[in-house]
Amino acid sequence: MDLSRTENGKRILTSILTICILSVFCVCSYASPTENTNQSGGFSITDLSNREISLPGPVSRITSLNPTPTYMAWRLAPDKMTSIDMVSKALTYMLSPEDQKKVLALPVTGVYFKGLNNEQIISLKPDVVVTLTKDPNIDKEQDTFNIPVAAVDKDTLDSFADSYRFMGKLLGNEKEGDELGDYWDDLIKKVTSQVSTIPESKKLKVYYAGGSPDSTTGSKTIISSVIRDAGGIVYPDAVTLTADPSDETIKVPVEDVLKWNPDVIITHSSNLSSQIKTDSAWKDTSAVKNNRVYSIPKYAIPDGITAAIGLVWAADTLYPEQTQLDYKKEIRDFYQNFLQVSDLTDEQISQEN
Missing domain, CATH: 3.40.50.1980 (Nitrogenase molybdenum iron protein domain)
Structure with missing residues (x-):
């Protein structure tokens, strides 16, 4: 057996394999980002009004203009809340005494359907503001605040599940957002399967x-x-x-x-x-x-x-x-x-x- 030829063959094969591995690595490393993220850490997400919201990075501060997103945010990411809206303040009886104290210690804002203090919203420095799809001034609010404004939906029972899932993605707690959405869907099915008869x-x-x-x-x-x-x-x-x-x-x-x-x-x-x-x-x-x-x-x-x-x-x-x-x-x-x-x-x- 010609050992020199065998050794040369091994070297050539090793070189080819190395080039292939490096090529795959390079392709993976420089693949185009997904439709929801970019290389700078920012991401885009489509809200419940089918508007695409662009954010420069992960959300660490959120302000809500309606009780529905307020309590969704409290459940999914309480430490990221900058405020509580005026209507939610009257609903804190639903919470435990300990959680009531935490929520009531937050600044109180207006709600989109009763009037807002724009300067207050801006001063809270949220990364995102969340309202409802039926808010007629979403785009105007976004321009006024110069802050991304997203919307969840509460017009039908089914829309709440998708809203929880959306808020989970928005706030970096997708697991619990999905779990709550699934729970919501299952509870509706439990009822409708019985009354449908x-x-x-x-x-x-x-x-x-x-x-x-x-x-x-x-x-x-x-x-x-x-x-x-x-x-x-x-x-x-x-x-x-x-x-x-x-x-x-x-x-x-x-x-x-x-x-x-x-x-x-x-x-x-x-x-x-x-x-x-x-x-x-x-x-x-x-x-x-x-x-x-x-x-x-x-x-x-x-x-x-x-x-x-x-x-x-x-x-x-x-x-x-x-x-x-x-x-x-x-x-x-x-x-x-x-x-x-x-x-x-x-x-x-x-x-x-």
């Missing part, structure tokens, strides 16, 4: 009264979405309203509601329930005659971050005999997962708004 002819007509007996919500709002997914026929689906369907406060003629004759009336407060029950104008409605006027529960408001557990309450309230839902267990599990409260009492669970 109710025949259309057996479904109840439900009127939701907001701040007054003649105030309801549009068909494209979270309240209507909850009642619809709970198996109810919502008033704005059954009649023609001229107002924006995404409007959460729509004035309607009481005589039209009385003519529709709802089977169930759900109100925003116990005071409003009492008002309707004792008002002679409503006495002939099926809801009043059958004692089916309810006020929403304080700890399961069918809006915002408690909308999914509000769905459980609504389905259990509308169809207690047709559904097999353990509302007390579900609300305790929900609070443990979404609000990190492990000691919700029976008194809190039964408390009306």
Whole structure:
């Protein structure tokens, strides 16, 4: 055997392999960045209004202009919050006493639908500001703040899950954002799989009264979405309203509601329930005659971050005999997962708004 030729062959083969490995390494090292990141550490992300948001780097400070993103941020990245909005401040009763103190120690900002102090928002120096898709001034706010403004969606139950996932990516906690989104989806499916067996002819007509007996919500709002997914026929689906369907406060003629004759009336407060029950104008409605006027529960408001557990309450309230839902267990599990409260009492669970 010619050893010199064998050794030369080995050297050549080794050289070829080395060149191939280096080539692969170079290609991998200089591959173009993904569509969401760049080589300087910045990234882009598409929000729930389908707007592409560009950020120079990881988010370490966030300001929110609505309770939904405020509490999502608190759950996913509390140390990154620069403030709490004025409406969220009134909802801190949902948190543990320890967490209430932490949240209430933050500066309080306005909300997009009641007015903002632009200078205050800028002074907080957030990396990103988060609002809702229904905020009509998103682009204007972004120009005014000179800060990226992103949006989450709360108009339907399904949109909350995607909003949690989005906030997880935005705040660098994708794992928990995905887990909460999946939990939300699973809870909705648990309810809708049961009420879907109710025949259309057996479904109840439900009127939701907001701040007054003649105030309801549009068909494209979270309240209507909850009642619809709970198996109810919502008033704005059954009649023609001229107002924006995404409007959460729509004035309607009481005589039209009385003519529709709802089977169930759900109100925003116990005071409003009492008002309707004792008002002679409503006495002939099926809801009043059958004692089916309810006020929403304080700890399961069918809006915002408690909308999914509000769905459980609504389905259990509308169809207690047709559904097999353990509302007390579900609300305790929900609070443990979404609000990190492990000691919700029976008194809190039964408390009306």
